[in-house]
Amino acid sequence: MRADHLGFACGAALGFLGDLALGDPRRGHPVAAFGRAAQAVEQRLWRDHRGYGALHTLLCAGGTAAAAGALARTVRRSRTAGVALTAATTWAVLGGTSLGREARAIGGALAAGDIEVARERLPHLCGRDPQALDGAQMARAVVESVAENTSDAVVGALVWGALGGVPGLAGFRAVNTLDAMVGHKSPRYRRFGWASARLDDVVGWPGARLTAALTVLAGPDPRGAWRVARRDASRHPSPNAGPVEAAFAGALGVRLGGTLAYKGRVEHRPVLGAENRPVETADIERAVRLSRRVSLLALGVAIGVRAAVSRGRAAGSLSPDRLTRRNR
Template sequence: MSAAPEILLLALLLDAALGEPAWLWSRLPHPAVLMGRAIGWADRRFNRGGQRRLRGALALAGLTSVAIALGWAIQALLPGRLADIVLVAILLAQRSLVEHVAAVAAGLRQSLEAGRRAVSMIVGRDTDGMDEPAVARAAIESAAENLSDGVVAPAVWFLVGGLPGVLAYKLVNTADSMIGHRTPRHEAFGWAAARLDDVMNWIPARLTGALILLSHGEPRGWAAVAREARQHRSPNAGWPEAAMARCLDTALSGPRSYDGAQRDFPYIHPTGDRFPDARSVDRAVTALWRSWVGLALATGLILLLS
Protein backbone atom coordinates (compact mmCIF):
# COMPACT_ATOMS: atom_id res chain seq x y z
CA MET A 1 0.00 0.00 0.00
CA SER A 2 3.01 2.34 0.32
CA ALA A 3 2.92 2.93 -3.45
CA ALA A 4 -0.83 3.68 -3.49
CA PRO A 5 -0.52 7.51 -3.33
CA GLU A 6 2.01 7.52 -6.17
CA ILE A 7 -0.20 5.28 -8.31
CA LEU A 8 -3.25 7.41 -7.55
CA LEU A 9 -1.48 10.66 -8.40
CA LEU A 10 -0.31 9.31 -11.75
CA ALA A 11 -3.78 7.86 -12.43
CA LEU A 12 -5.37 11.24 -11.71
CA LEU A 13 -3.01 12.87 -14.21
CA LEU A 14 -3.64 10.17 -16.83
CA ASP A 15 -7.42 10.43 -16.50
CA ALA A 16 -7.29 14.23 -16.67
CA ALA A 17 -5.20 14.05 -19.83
CA LEU A 18 -7.04 11.31 -21.73
CA GLY A 19 -10.44 10.80 -20.13
CA GLU A 20 -12.37 8.00 -21.82
CA PRO A 21 -11.12 7.85 -25.43
CA ALA A 22 -13.90 6.91 -27.81
CA TRP A 23 -11.56 4.90 -30.04
CA LEU A 24 -10.92 2.50 -27.15
CA TRP A 25 -14.35 2.16 -25.56
CA SER A 26 -16.10 1.86 -28.91
CA ARG A 27 -14.12 -1.36 -29.37
CA LEU A 28 -13.99 -2.70 -25.81
CA PRO A 29 -16.63 -2.72 -23.06
CA HIS A 30 -15.80 -0.28 -20.27
CA PRO A 31 -15.51 -1.88 -16.80
CA ALA A 32 -18.57 0.08 -15.69
CA VAL A 33 -20.50 -1.42 -18.61
CA LEU A 34 -19.43 -4.93 -17.58
CA MET A 35 -20.51 -4.21 -14.00
CA GLY A 36 -23.82 -2.94 -15.28
CA ARG A 37 -24.36 -6.12 -17.27
CA ALA A 38 -23.62 -8.25 -14.22
CA ILE A 39 -26.01 -6.24 -12.07
CA GLY A 40 -28.69 -6.41 -14.76
CA TRP A 41 -28.29 -10.17 -14.92
CA ALA A 42 -28.65 -10.45 -11.13
CA ASP A 43 -31.72 -8.24 -11.24
CA ARG A 44 -33.39 -10.42 -13.87
CA ARG A 45 -32.33 -13.68 -12.23
CA PHE A 46 -32.99 -13.03 -8.54
CA ASN A 47 -35.46 -10.14 -8.27
CA ARG A 48 -38.52 -12.37 -8.08
CA GLY A 49 -40.58 -14.23 -5.52
CA GLY A 50 -40.39 -13.60 -1.78
CA GLN A 51 -37.62 -12.29 0.47
CA ARG A 52 -36.42 -9.84 -2.15
CA ARG A 53 -34.45 -7.75 0.32
CA LEU A 54 -32.44 -10.82 1.31
CA ARG A 55 -32.07 -11.88 -2.32
CA GLY A 56 -30.78 -8.44 -3.23
CA ALA A 57 -28.31 -8.40 -0.34
CA LEU A 58 -26.96 -11.84 -1.26
CA ALA A 59 -26.68 -10.90 -4.94
CA LEU A 60 -24.81 -7.72 -4.05
CA ALA A 61 -22.50 -9.62 -1.69
CA GLY A 62 -21.73 -12.14 -4.41
CA LEU A 63 -21.01 -9.53 -7.09
CA THR A 64 -18.91 -7.44 -4.71
CA SER A 65 -16.91 -10.51 -3.74
CA VAL A 66 -16.23 -11.19 -7.41
CA ALA A 67 -15.04 -7.58 -7.88
CA ILE A 68 -12.67 -7.87 -4.91
CA ALA A 69 -11.35 -11.22 -6.11
CA LEU A 70 -10.83 -9.78 -9.58
CA GLY A 71 -8.82 -6.92 -8.10
CA TRP A 72 -6.59 -9.36 -6.24
CA ALA A 73 -6.18 -11.50 -9.36
CA ILE A 74 -5.19 -8.54 -11.52
CA GLN A 75 -2.59 -7.44 -8.98
CA ALA A 76 -1.20 -10.98 -8.84
CA LEU A 77 -1.15 -11.55 -12.61
CA LEU A 78 -0.04 -8.03 -13.59
CA PRO A 79 2.47 -7.00 -10.93
CA GLY A 80 4.02 -3.57 -11.18
CA ARG A 81 2.66 -0.07 -11.08
CA LEU A 82 1.85 0.55 -14.74
CA ALA A 83 -1.16 -1.79 -14.84
CA ASP A 84 -2.53 -0.31 -11.62
CA ILE A 85 -2.08 3.25 -12.89
CA VAL A 86 -3.97 2.51 -16.11
CA LEU A 87 -6.76 0.59 -14.36
CA VAL A 88 -7.28 3.22 -11.66
CA ALA A 89 -7.32 5.96 -14.32
CA ILE A 90 -10.06 4.04 -16.13
CA LEU A 91 -12.10 3.92 -12.92
CA LEU A 92 -11.82 7.68 -12.35
CA ALA A 93 -14.15 10.07 -14.17
CA GLN A 94 -12.79 13.62 -13.90
CA ARG A 95 -12.24 14.32 -17.59
CA SER A 96 -15.47 12.68 -18.74
CA LEU A 97 -17.44 14.53 -16.04
CA VAL A 98 -15.97 17.86 -17.14
CA GLU A 99 -16.80 17.10 -20.77
CA HIS A 100 -20.41 16.17 -19.99
CA VAL A 101 -21.00 19.25 -17.85
CA ALA A 102 -19.31 21.55 -20.36
CA ALA A 103 -21.55 20.07 -23.08
CA VAL A 104 -24.58 21.43 -21.21
CA ALA A 105 -23.15 24.97 -21.28
CA ALA A 106 -22.39 24.58 -24.98
CA GLY A 107 -25.89 23.25 -25.61
CA LEU A 108 -27.55 26.14 -23.78
CA ARG A 109 -25.62 28.59 -25.91
CA GLN A 110 -27.01 26.84 -28.98
CA SER A 111 -30.63 26.48 -27.84
CA LEU A 112 -32.72 25.47 -24.85
CA GLU A 113 -33.56 22.17 -26.52
CA ALA A 114 -29.87 21.40 -27.06
CA GLY A 115 -29.21 22.17 -23.40
CA ARG A 116 -32.01 19.82 -22.38
CA ARG A 117 -30.58 17.04 -24.53
CA ALA A 118 -27.12 17.50 -23.05
CA VAL A 119 -28.31 17.55 -19.44
CA SER A 120 -30.51 14.48 -20.00
CA MET A 121 -27.27 12.52 -20.43
CA ILE A 122 -26.19 13.16 -16.84
CA VAL A 123 -29.38 13.44 -14.73
CA GLY A 124 -32.28 11.12 -14.01
CA ARG A 125 -35.01 13.73 -13.63
CA ASP A 126 -37.49 14.82 -16.31
CA THR A 127 -35.87 17.32 -18.68
CA ASP A 128 -38.55 18.00 -21.32
CA GLY A 129 -40.16 20.87 -19.43
CA MET A 130 -37.02 22.48 -18.04
CA ASP A 131 -36.31 26.14 -18.57
CA GLU A 132 -32.74 27.47 -18.84
CA PRO A 133 -32.17 27.94 -15.07
CA ALA A 134 -33.44 24.41 -14.38
CA VAL A 135 -31.07 22.95 -17.00
CA ALA A 136 -28.11 24.90 -15.61
CA ARG A 137 -28.99 24.00 -12.03
CA ALA A 138 -29.25 20.30 -12.89
CA ALA A 139 -25.84 20.39 -14.58
CA ILE A 140 -24.22 22.09 -11.58
CA GLU A 141 -25.79 19.62 -9.14
CA SER A 142 -24.60 16.70 -11.27
CA ALA A 143 -21.11 18.20 -11.37
CA ALA A 144 -20.98 18.37 -7.58
CA GLU A 145 -22.46 14.94 -6.88
CA ASN A 146 -20.41 13.15 -9.53
CA LEU A 147 -17.21 14.83 -8.37
CA SER A 148 -17.81 12.90 -5.16
CA ASP A 149 -19.08 9.62 -6.66
CA GLY A 150 -16.84 9.50 -9.72
CA VAL A 151 -13.56 11.04 -8.60
CA VAL A 152 -13.09 11.51 -4.85
CA ALA A 153 -14.76 8.29 -3.68
CA PRO A 154 -12.82 6.01 -6.08
CA ALA A 155 -9.62 7.77 -5.02
CA VAL A 156 -10.40 7.25 -1.34
CA TRP A 157 -11.28 3.60 -1.78
CA PHE A 158 -8.12 2.97 -3.79
CA LEU A 159 -6.05 4.46 -0.98
CA VAL A 160 -7.95 2.33 1.54
CA GLY A 161 -8.10 -0.99 -0.31
CA GLY A 162 -6.02 -0.82 -3.46
CA LEU A 163 -7.48 -2.16 -6.70
CA PRO A 164 -9.87 -4.54 -4.87
CA GLY A 165 -11.18 -1.59 -2.86
CA VAL A 166 -11.88 0.67 -5.82
CA LEU A 167 -13.48 -2.17 -7.83
CA ALA A 168 -15.75 -3.00 -4.89
CA TYR A 169 -16.76 0.64 -4.60
CA LYS A 170 -17.49 0.98 -8.32
CA LEU A 171 -19.60 -2.19 -8.25
CA VAL A 172 -21.68 -0.94 -5.33
CA ASN A 173 -22.04 2.56 -6.79
CA THR A 174 -23.14 1.14 -10.15
CA ALA A 175 -25.62 -1.13 -8.40
CA ASP A 176 -27.06 1.82 -6.50
CA SER A 177 -27.53 3.78 -9.72
CA MET A 178 -29.31 0.83 -11.37
CA ILE A 179 -31.39 -0.80 -8.64
CA GLY A 180 -31.09 1.44 -5.58
CA HIS A 181 -34.36 3.26 -6.23
CA ARG A 182 -37.61 3.37 -4.27
CA THR A 183 -39.72 1.89 -7.04
CA PRO A 184 -42.11 -1.06 -6.76
CA ARG A 185 -39.58 -3.30 -8.52
CA HIS A 186 -36.41 -2.24 -6.71
CA GLU A 187 -37.31 -0.85 -3.28
CA ALA A 188 -36.73 -4.24 -1.63
CA PHE A 189 -34.22 -5.85 -4.00
CA GLY A 190 -32.06 -2.72 -4.22
CA TRP A 191 -32.20 -1.88 -0.52
CA ALA A 192 -28.76 -3.31 0.25
CA ALA A 193 -27.17 -1.54 -2.72
CA ALA A 194 -28.62 1.81 -1.68
CA ARG A 195 -27.63 1.44 1.98
CA LEU A 196 -24.10 0.17 1.26
CA ASP A 197 -23.57 2.98 -1.25
CA ASP A 198 -24.59 5.46 1.45
CA VAL A 199 -22.05 3.96 3.82
CA MET A 200 -19.21 3.84 1.29
CA ASN A 201 -19.83 7.45 0.23
CA TRP A 202 -20.26 8.89 3.73
CA ILE A 203 -16.65 10.03 4.16
CA PRO A 204 -15.91 10.81 0.46
CA ALA A 205 -18.97 13.10 0.21
CA ARG A 206 -17.83 15.17 3.16
CA LEU A 207 -14.27 15.23 1.89
CA THR A 208 -15.59 16.47 -1.45
CA GLY A 209 -17.47 19.29 0.24
CA ALA A 210 -14.32 20.28 2.12
CA LEU A 211 -12.25 20.02 -1.06
CA ILE A 212 -14.58 22.36 -2.96
CA LEU A 213 -14.52 24.90 -0.13
CA LEU A 214 -10.75 24.79 0.33
CA SER A 215 -10.04 25.04 -3.40
CA HIS A 216 -12.13 28.22 -3.47
CA GLY A 217 -10.61 29.72 -0.32
CA GLU A 218 -13.86 29.29 1.64
CA PRO A 219 -12.96 27.14 4.69
CA ARG A 220 -15.21 29.24 6.91
CA GLY A 221 -18.22 28.10 4.93
CA TRP A 222 -18.08 24.60 6.45
CA ALA A 223 -20.64 25.27 9.20
CA ALA A 224 -23.18 26.60 6.70
CA VAL A 225 -22.51 23.72 4.31
CA ALA A 226 -22.99 21.19 7.12
CA ARG A 227 -26.27 22.83 8.11
CA GLU A 228 -27.66 22.91 4.58
CA ALA A 229 -26.39 19.44 3.64
CA ARG A 230 -28.54 17.92 6.37
CA GLN A 231 -31.64 19.37 4.69
CA HIS A 232 -30.90 17.46 1.47
CA ARG A 233 -32.92 14.35 0.61
CA SER A 234 -29.67 12.35 0.30
CA PRO A 235 -27.40 11.68 3.31
CA ASN A 236 -24.34 12.34 1.13
CA ALA A 237 -25.12 14.33 -2.03
CA GLY A 238 -26.01 17.42 -0.02
CA TRP A 239 -22.41 17.97 1.08
CA PRO A 240 -20.78 18.56 -2.32
CA GLU A 241 -23.92 20.30 -3.60
CA ALA A 242 -24.05 22.69 -0.64
CA ALA A 243 -20.35 23.47 -1.02
CA MET A 244 -20.72 24.06 -4.76
CA ALA A 245 -23.79 26.22 -4.22
CA ARG A 246 -21.94 28.40 -1.73
CA CYS A 247 -18.79 28.77 -3.80
CA LEU A 248 -20.75 29.64 -6.95
CA ASP A 249 -23.34 31.67 -4.99
CA THR A 250 -26.09 29.71 -6.76
CA ALA A 251 -29.24 28.21 -5.28
CA LEU A 252 -29.34 24.47 -5.99
CA SER A 253 -31.81 21.62 -5.48
CA GLY A 254 -35.35 22.99 -5.27
CA PRO A 255 -38.46 21.77 -7.15
CA ARG A 256 -38.06 19.27 -9.99
CA SER A 257 -39.97 16.47 -11.71
CA TYR A 258 -39.30 12.71 -11.65
CA ASP A 259 -41.34 10.37 -13.85
CA GLY A 260 -43.97 13.03 -14.34
CA ALA A 261 -44.38 13.76 -10.61
CA GLN A 262 -43.41 17.17 -9.27
CA ARG A 263 -41.23 17.09 -6.14
CA ASP A 264 -40.93 20.25 -4.06
CA PHE A 265 -37.48 19.92 -2.52
CA PRO A 266 -36.10 22.89 -0.57
CA TYR A 267 -33.38 25.03 -2.08
CA ILE A 268 -29.80 24.69 -0.89
CA HIS A 269 -28.18 28.10 -0.40
CA PRO A 270 -31.55 29.76 -1.09
CA THR A 271 -30.09 33.28 -1.07
CA GLY A 272 -27.93 32.44 -4.10
CA ASP A 273 -28.73 33.08 -7.75
CA ARG A 274 -31.94 31.28 -8.70
CA PHE A 275 -31.52 31.96 -12.41
CA PRO A 276 -28.24 30.27 -13.39
CA ASP A 277 -27.30 30.08 -17.06
CA ALA A 278 -24.55 28.76 -19.33
CA ARG A 279 -21.99 31.02 -17.65
CA SER A 280 -22.91 29.47 -14.30
CA VAL A 281 -22.25 26.02 -15.74
CA ASP A 282 -18.88 27.27 -17.02
CA ARG A 283 -18.02 28.30 -13.46
CA ALA A 284 -18.98 24.83 -12.24
CA VAL A 285 -16.55 23.32 -14.77
CA THR A 286 -13.83 25.61 -13.40
CA ALA A 287 -14.78 24.50 -9.88
CA LEU A 288 -14.36 20.87 -10.93
CA TRP A 289 -10.82 21.54 -12.10
CA ARG A 290 -9.94 23.56 -9.01
CA SER A 291 -11.19 20.71 -6.83
CA TRP A 292 -9.24 18.21 -8.93
CA VAL A 293 -6.05 20.24 -8.35
CA GLY A 294 -6.81 20.17 -4.63
CA LEU A 295 -7.24 16.39 -4.72
CA ALA A 296 -3.98 15.96 -6.65
CA LEU A 297 -2.13 18.20 -4.18
CA ALA A 298 -3.59 16.29 -1.23
CA THR A 299 -2.51 13.01 -2.82
CA GLY A 300 0.98 14.42 -3.33
CA LEU A 301 1.11 15.45 0.32
CA ILE A 302 0.11 11.95 1.40
CA LEU A 303 2.89 10.60 -0.83
CA LEU A 304 5.45 12.89 0.77
CA LEU A 305 4.36 11.89 4.26
CA SER A 306 4.17 8.17 3.58
Protein backbone atom coordinates in the same frame (compact mmCIF):
# COMPACT_ATOMS: atom_id res chain seq x y z
CA MET B 1 5.78 -0.60 2.75
CA ARG B 2 7.51 2.42 1.22
CA ALA B 3 7.37 0.63 -2.14
CA ASP B 4 3.64 0.10 -1.66
CA HIS B 5 3.12 3.83 -1.07
CA LEU B 6 5.28 4.89 -4.00
CA GLY B 7 3.62 2.35 -6.27
CA PHE B 8 0.17 3.66 -5.39
CA ALA B 9 1.28 7.28 -5.74
CA CYS B 10 2.74 6.68 -9.21
CA GLY B 11 -0.16 4.52 -10.37
CA ALA B 12 -2.87 6.85 -9.06
CA ALA B 13 -1.16 9.90 -10.59
CA LEU B 14 -0.78 8.16 -13.96
CA GLY B 15 -4.41 7.00 -13.88
CA PHE B 16 -5.54 10.51 -12.99
CA LEU B 17 -3.54 11.95 -15.89
CA GLY B 18 -4.97 9.27 -18.15
CA ASP B 19 -8.47 10.35 -17.28
CA LEU B 20 -7.54 13.99 -17.93
CA ALA B 21 -6.09 13.14 -21.32
CA LEU B 22 -8.48 10.46 -22.53
CA GLY B 23 -11.68 10.55 -20.51
CA ASP B 24 -13.97 7.56 -20.90
CA PRO B 25 -13.82 5.54 -24.14
CA ARG B 26 -17.02 5.38 -26.14
CA ARG B 27 -16.74 1.60 -26.42
CA GLY B 28 -15.23 -1.11 -24.29
CA HIS B 29 -15.24 0.73 -20.97
CA PRO B 30 -14.70 -1.64 -18.01
CA VAL B 31 -17.49 0.02 -16.02
CA ALA B 32 -19.92 -0.56 -18.89
CA ALA B 33 -18.84 -4.21 -18.99
CA PHE B 34 -19.50 -4.46 -15.27
CA GLY B 35 -22.93 -2.93 -15.80
CA ARG B 36 -23.82 -5.53 -18.40
CA ALA B 37 -22.67 -8.34 -16.11
CA ALA B 38 -24.63 -6.92 -13.19
CA GLN B 39 -27.72 -6.67 -15.36
CA ALA B 40 -27.35 -10.31 -16.38
CA VAL B 41 -27.11 -11.33 -12.72
CA GLU B 42 -30.17 -9.21 -11.96
CA GLN B 43 -32.20 -10.98 -14.63
CA ARG B 44 -31.55 -14.29 -12.91
CA LEU B 45 -31.96 -13.12 -9.31
CA TRP B 46 -34.64 -10.44 -9.39
CA ARG B 47 -37.40 -10.76 -6.86
CA ASP B 48 -39.35 -8.04 -5.14
CA HIS B 49 -37.39 -8.81 -1.99
CA ARG B 50 -34.53 -7.19 -0.07
CA GLY B 51 -32.74 -10.47 0.48
CA TYR B 52 -32.36 -11.17 -3.22
CA GLY B 53 -31.20 -7.60 -3.72
CA ALA B 54 -28.59 -8.04 -1.02
CA LEU B 55 -27.37 -11.21 -2.72
CA HIS B 56 -27.16 -9.32 -6.02
CA THR B 57 -25.08 -6.63 -4.33
CA LEU B 58 -22.80 -9.17 -2.67
CA LEU B 59 -22.17 -11.10 -5.88
CA CYS B 60 -21.57 -8.04 -8.05
CA ALA B 61 -19.73 -5.64 -5.74
CA GLY B 62 -18.09 -8.26 -3.55
CA GLY B 63 -17.08 -10.33 -6.55
CA THR B 64 -15.53 -7.31 -8.24
CA ALA B 65 -13.49 -6.36 -5.16
CA ALA B 66 -12.39 -9.97 -4.67
CA ALA B 67 -11.33 -10.33 -8.31
CA ALA B 68 -9.41 -7.05 -8.13
CA GLY B 69 -7.70 -8.24 -4.96
CA ALA B 70 -6.69 -11.52 -6.59
CA LEU B 71 -5.30 -9.65 -9.59
CA ALA B 72 -3.36 -7.30 -7.32
CA ARG B 73 -1.80 -10.27 -5.50
CA THR B 74 -0.61 -11.79 -8.77
CA VAL B 75 1.45 -8.70 -9.60
CA ARG B 76 2.66 -8.03 -6.07
CA ARG B 77 6.26 -9.07 -6.80
CA SER B 78 6.61 -6.76 -9.80
CA ARG B 79 6.67 -3.06 -8.96
CA THR B 80 6.16 -2.10 -12.62
CA ALA B 81 3.16 -4.39 -13.00
CA GLY B 82 1.71 -3.10 -9.74
CA VAL B 83 2.01 0.51 -10.88
CA ALA B 84 0.47 -0.36 -14.24
CA LEU B 85 -2.46 -2.15 -12.60
CA THR B 86 -3.10 0.76 -10.22
CA ALA B 87 -2.89 3.24 -13.11
CA ALA B 88 -5.27 1.24 -15.31
CA THR B 89 -7.77 0.75 -12.48
CA THR B 90 -7.62 4.41 -11.46
CA TRP B 91 -8.23 5.50 -15.04
CA ALA B 92 -11.12 3.03 -15.38
CA VAL B 93 -12.95 4.15 -12.23
CA LEU B 94 -12.47 7.92 -12.52
CA GLY B 95 -14.96 9.93 -14.53
CA GLY B 96 -14.00 13.55 -13.94
CA THR B 97 -13.11 14.42 -17.53
CA SER B 98 -16.27 12.92 -19.01
CA LEU B 99 -18.29 14.69 -16.32
CA GLY B 100 -16.79 18.03 -17.33
CA ARG B 101 -17.27 17.36 -21.05
CA GLU B 102 -20.95 16.53 -20.65
CA ALA B 103 -21.57 19.53 -18.41
CA ARG B 104 -19.81 21.88 -20.83
CA ALA B 105 -21.72 20.45 -23.80
CA ILE B 106 -25.03 21.23 -22.10
CA GLY B 107 -23.74 24.63 -21.02
CA GLY B 108 -22.70 25.42 -24.60
CA ALA B 109 -26.14 24.46 -25.92
CA LEU B 110 -27.84 26.61 -23.30
CA ALA B 111 -25.54 29.55 -24.05
CA ALA B 112 -26.41 29.23 -27.74
CA GLY B 113 -30.11 29.17 -26.91
CA ASP B 114 -30.53 25.63 -28.22
CA ILE B 115 -32.80 24.23 -25.52
CA GLU B 116 -33.64 21.07 -27.45
CA VAL B 117 -29.99 20.05 -27.80
CA ALA B 118 -29.50 20.68 -24.08
CA ARG B 119 -32.52 18.49 -23.35
CA GLU B 120 -31.13 15.72 -25.54
CA ARG B 121 -27.81 15.73 -23.68
CA LEU B 122 -29.09 16.12 -20.12
CA PRO B 123 -29.90 12.39 -19.63
CA HIS B 124 -26.19 11.65 -20.20
CA LEU B 125 -25.50 13.53 -16.97
CA CYS B 126 -28.46 12.97 -14.65
CA GLY B 127 -31.83 11.27 -14.37
CA ARG B 128 -34.02 14.37 -14.49
CA ASP B 129 -36.87 14.64 -16.98
CA PRO B 130 -35.50 17.20 -19.47
CA GLN B 131 -38.91 17.92 -21.01
CA ALA B 132 -40.09 19.29 -17.66
CA LEU B 133 -37.16 21.75 -17.34
CA ASP B 134 -36.49 25.17 -18.82
CA GLY B 135 -33.01 26.56 -19.44
CA ALA B 136 -32.44 27.86 -15.90
CA GLN B 137 -33.63 24.60 -14.37
CA MET B 138 -31.33 22.59 -16.61
CA ALA B 139 -28.40 24.79 -15.63
CA ARG B 140 -29.20 24.14 -11.98
CA ALA B 141 -29.48 20.40 -12.64
CA VAL B 142 -26.06 20.41 -14.31
CA VAL B 143 -24.38 22.25 -11.43
CA GLU B 144 -25.96 19.86 -8.92
CA SER B 145 -24.82 16.86 -10.95
CA VAL B 146 -21.28 18.22 -11.26
CA ALA B 147 -21.17 18.69 -7.49
CA GLU B 148 -22.51 15.24 -6.62
CA ASN B 149 -20.48 13.41 -9.26
CA THR B 150 -17.26 15.11 -8.20
CA SER B 151 -17.64 12.99 -5.09
CA ASP B 152 -19.03 9.86 -6.76
CA ALA B 153 -16.87 9.81 -9.90
CA VAL B 154 -13.57 11.08 -8.52
CA VAL B 155 -13.02 11.81 -4.84
CA GLY B 156 -14.78 8.78 -3.37
CA ALA B 157 -12.86 6.42 -5.64
CA LEU B 158 -9.53 8.01 -4.70
CA VAL B 159 -10.36 7.76 -0.99
CA TRP B 160 -11.08 4.04 -1.24
CA GLY B 161 -8.04 3.55 -3.42
CA ALA B 162 -5.94 5.11 -0.68
CA LEU B 163 -7.51 2.85 1.94
CA GLY B 164 -7.75 -0.38 -0.02
CA GLY B 165 -5.58 -0.12 -3.12
CA VAL B 166 -6.84 -1.67 -6.34
CA PRO B 167 -9.66 -3.63 -4.60
CA GLY B 168 -10.80 -0.40 -2.96
CA LEU B 169 -10.89 1.43 -6.28
CA ALA B 170 -12.77 -1.33 -8.09
CA GLY B 171 -15.12 -2.09 -5.19
CA PHE B 172 -16.15 1.54 -4.77
CA ARG B 173 -16.94 1.92 -8.46
CA ALA B 174 -18.93 -1.33 -8.43
CA VAL B 175 -21.05 -0.18 -5.48
CA ASN B 176 -21.60 3.26 -7.01
CA THR B 177 -22.58 1.76 -10.36
CA LEU B 178 -25.01 -0.67 -8.74
CA ASP B 179 -26.65 2.21 -6.89
CA ALA B 180 -27.14 4.05 -10.19
CA MET B 181 -28.64 0.92 -11.73
CA VAL B 182 -30.95 -0.39 -9.00
CA GLY B 183 -30.70 2.00 -6.04
CA HIS B 184 -33.58 4.31 -6.98
CA LYS B 185 -37.09 4.11 -5.53
CA SER B 186 -38.99 2.84 -8.54
CA PRO B 187 -41.59 0.09 -8.06
CA ARG B 188 -39.17 -2.52 -9.43
CA TYR B 189 -36.21 -1.55 -7.27
CA ARG B 190 -37.74 -0.21 -4.03
CA ARG B 191 -36.92 -3.48 -2.26
CA PHE B 192 -34.46 -5.17 -4.63
CA GLY B 193 -32.21 -2.10 -4.77
CA TRP B 194 -32.35 -1.34 -1.04
CA ALA B 195 -29.05 -3.04 -0.19
CA SER B 196 -27.17 -1.35 -3.03
CA ALA B 197 -28.50 2.07 -2.05
CA ARG B 198 -27.63 1.64 1.64
CA LEU B 199 -24.16 0.29 0.86
CA ASP B 200 -23.56 3.24 -1.47
CA ASP B 201 -24.49 5.59 1.38
CA VAL B 202 -21.90 3.91 3.60
CA VAL B 203 -18.99 3.79 1.14
CA GLY B 204 -19.78 7.27 -0.16
CA TRP B 205 -19.67 8.89 3.29
CA PRO B 206 -15.92 9.67 3.53
CA GLY B 207 -15.61 10.87 -0.06
CA ALA B 208 -18.57 13.21 0.28
CA ARG B 209 -17.17 14.83 3.44
CA LEU B 210 -13.74 15.20 1.86
CA THR B 211 -15.30 16.70 -1.28
CA ALA B 212 -17.20 19.24 0.81
CA ALA B 213 -14.07 20.14 2.79
CA LEU B 214 -11.95 20.55 -0.33
CA THR B 215 -14.71 22.64 -1.93
CA VAL B 216 -14.47 25.02 1.01
CA LEU B 217 -10.70 25.23 0.51
CA ALA B 218 -10.66 25.44 -3.30
CA GLY B 219 -13.81 27.47 -3.98
CA PRO B 220 -13.98 31.19 -4.76
CA ASP B 221 -15.91 31.89 -1.53
CA PRO B 222 -14.60 29.72 1.33
CA ARG B 223 -16.68 31.48 3.96
CA GLY B 224 -19.86 31.11 1.93
CA ALA B 225 -19.12 27.45 1.25
CA TRP B 226 -18.54 26.74 4.93
CA ARG B 227 -21.64 28.66 6.01
CA VAL B 228 -24.04 26.98 3.59
CA ALA B 229 -22.52 23.51 4.03
CA ARG B 230 -22.74 23.70 7.82
CA ARG B 231 -26.30 25.06 7.79
CA ASP B 232 -27.97 23.29 4.86
CA ALA B 233 -26.18 19.97 4.27
CA SER B 234 -28.42 18.01 6.65
CA ARG B 235 -31.57 19.32 4.95
CA HIS B 236 -30.87 17.33 1.79
CA PRO B 237 -32.54 13.88 1.68
CA SER B 238 -29.25 12.24 0.63
CA PRO B 239 -26.65 11.98 3.43
CA ASN B 240 -23.82 12.28 0.92
CA ALA B 241 -25.16 14.60 -1.78
CA GLY B 242 -26.20 17.11 0.88
CA PRO B 243 -22.73 18.21 2.08
CA VAL B 244 -21.33 18.34 -1.45
CA GLU B 245 -24.18 20.27 -3.07
CA ALA B 246 -24.43 22.66 -0.13
CA ALA B 247 -20.69 23.37 -0.28
CA PHE B 248 -20.85 23.99 -4.04
CA ALA B 249 -23.86 26.27 -3.56
CA GLY B 250 -21.99 28.37 -1.02
CA ALA B 251 -18.71 28.38 -2.92
CA LEU B 252 -20.35 29.49 -6.19
CA GLY B 253 -22.85 31.83 -4.53
CA VAL B 254 -25.91 30.14 -6.09
CA ARG B 255 -29.13 28.47 -4.97
CA LEU B 256 -29.46 24.73 -5.44
CA GLY B 257 -32.27 22.31 -4.63
CA GLY B 258 -35.98 23.02 -4.87
CA THR B 259 -38.38 21.21 -7.18
CA LEU B 260 -36.95 18.35 -9.24
CA ALA B 261 -38.79 16.41 -11.94
CA TYR B 262 -38.02 12.78 -12.67
CA LYS B 263 -39.92 10.48 -14.98
CA GLY B 264 -43.14 9.67 -13.20
CA ARG B 265 -42.48 11.67 -10.04
CA VAL B 266 -41.74 15.13 -8.71
CA GLU B 267 -39.62 15.88 -5.63
CA HIS B 268 -39.67 19.08 -3.61
CA ARG B 269 -36.30 19.37 -1.92
CA PRO B 270 -35.14 22.08 0.50
CA VAL B 271 -33.24 24.96 -1.06
CA LEU B 272 -29.51 25.05 -0.40
CA GLY B 273 -28.08 28.56 -0.14
CA ALA B 274 -31.46 30.29 -0.13
CA GLU B 275 -29.85 33.73 0.22
CA ASN B 276 -27.86 33.30 -3.00
CA ARG B 277 -28.87 34.07 -6.59
CA PRO B 278 -30.36 31.51 -9.03
CA VAL B 279 -28.01 29.42 -11.16
CA GLU B 280 -27.06 30.89 -14.53
CA THR B 281 -25.61 29.15 -17.57
CA ALA B 282 -22.17 30.64 -16.89
CA ASP B 283 -22.13 28.90 -13.51
CA ILE B 284 -21.76 25.53 -15.27
CA GLU B 285 -18.22 26.41 -16.34
CA ARG B 286 -17.45 27.71 -12.84
CA ALA B 287 -18.70 24.45 -11.35
CA VAL B 288 -16.58 22.36 -13.74
CA ARG B 289 -13.46 24.34 -12.88
CA LEU B 290 -14.17 23.99 -9.16
CA SER B 291 -14.67 20.25 -9.65
CA ARG B 292 -11.29 19.99 -11.35
CA ARG B 293 -9.53 21.81 -8.51
CA VAL B 294 -11.22 19.65 -5.90
CA SER B 295 -10.28 16.49 -7.80
CA LEU B 296 -6.63 17.48 -8.00
CA LEU B 297 -6.52 18.22 -4.28
CA ALA B 298 -8.21 14.88 -3.61
CA LEU B 299 -5.44 13.09 -5.48
CA GLY B 300 -2.88 14.71 -3.18
CA VAL B 301 -4.90 13.76 -0.10
CA ALA B 302 -5.26 10.17 -1.31
CA ILE B 303 -1.50 9.84 -1.81
CA GLY B 304 -0.93 11.26 1.66
CA VAL B 305 -3.48 8.89 3.22
CA ARG B 306 -1.88 5.92 1.46
CA ALA B 307 1.49 6.94 2.90
CA ALA B 308 -0.04 7.07 6.39
CA VAL B 309 -1.68 3.67 5.91
CA SER B 310 1.65 2.19 4.74
CA ARG B 311 3.48 3.66 7.74
CA GLY B 312 0.82 2.27 10.05
CA ARG B 313 1.20 -1.20 8.58
CA ALA B 314 4.97 -0.97 8.83
CA ALA B 315 4.75 0.08 12.48
CA GLY B 316 2.42 -2.83 13.17
CA SER B 317 4.76 -5.31 11.54
CA LEU B 318 7.62 -4.01 13.69
CA SER B 319 5.79 -3.89 17.02
CA PRO B 320 7.91 -4.51 20.17
CA ASP B 321 6.28 -7.90 20.70
CA ARG B 322 7.12 -9.07 17.19
CA LEU B 323 10.65 -7.66 17.43
CA THR B 324 11.18 -9.55 20.69
CA ARG B 325 10.02 -12.80 19.14
CA ARG B 326 12.11 -12.16 16.03
CA ASN B 327 15.26 -11.64 18.12
CA ARG B 328 14.87 -14.83 20.16
